[in-house]
Amino acid sequence: xxHTFRARAALLDMDGTLVDSTAVVERLWLAWAEPHGLxxxxxxxxxxxxxxxxxxxxMLPDRPHEQNLVENREMLLRESGDVDGVVEVxxxxxxxxxxxxxxxxxxxxxxxxxxxxxxxAAGLHVPTQPVTAEQVTASKPDPEGFLLGAARLGxxxxxxxxxxxxxxxxxxxxxxxxxxxxxxxxxxTHSPDAVVADLTRVAVAADGDGxxxxxx
Numbered sequence: 001x002x003h004t005f006r007a008r009a010a011l012l013d014m015d016g017t018l019v020d021s022t023a024v025v026e027r028l029w030l031a032w033a034e035p036h037g038l039x040x041x042x043x044x045x046x047x048x049x050x051x052x053x054x055x056x057x058x059m060l061p062d063r064p065h066e067q068n069l070v071e072n073r074e075m076l077l078r079e080s081g082d083v084d085g086v087v088e089v090x091x092x093x094x095x096x097x098x099x100x101x102x103x104x105x106x107x108x109x110x111x112x113x114x115x116x117x118x119x120x121a122a123g124l125h126v127p128t129q130p131v132t133a134e135q136v137t138a139s140k141p142d143p144e145g146f147l148l149g150a151a152r153l154g155x156x157x158x159x160x161x162x163x164x165x166x167x168x169x170x171x172x173x174x175x176x177x178x179x180x181x182x183x184x185x186x187x188x189t190h191s192p193d194a195v196v197a198d199l200t201r202v203a204v205a206a207d208g209d210g211x212x213x214x215x216x
Contacts, residue, residue, distance in 0.1 A: 007104040008159040008210035016165035023085030049166025052138035083121035091199030098204035103153040143176035
């Protein structure tokens, strides 16, 4: 089935949406979780899409959050130093090129260093004005990051379309009042407005003061 979306701006998650970093994310988080005796399936159900300290708070609810913040900084450094298996999600480079004439930004739970390391490892250009972990006070599924991205682009949330893969990210986009295109089959379980297997299925065409996305 073909879907079309008219928008004036696009906001894109990074991990799982533009960059396939699943291998390194799961490898490092499972290593972190092992000494705590956490169930691997539970860990993998939590860590995607959120800032690390928020994931730690969910998995270890009785631990002081100050410790989560310290360990999250350590995890970000480990992630920035490990790009083994990090690759482009098919079609990501072409989509970013097609969106170049229009307002768009990345909204990620990664910090700025990790954003740039992973995008470089995947051979992708970083659009201007990315929204990263340092710039928000609340992690996805809170809508703060997407609302900040829209504000920086001078756009009303209703005029934005979001590309996301995780449940936390899709929930955040919906809470921001934005339409959501799920990337990857797993995103369908979180009820986005439409789903594409990867970004090769997305076409962009200018339309008045905005653009039309056609999903094949």
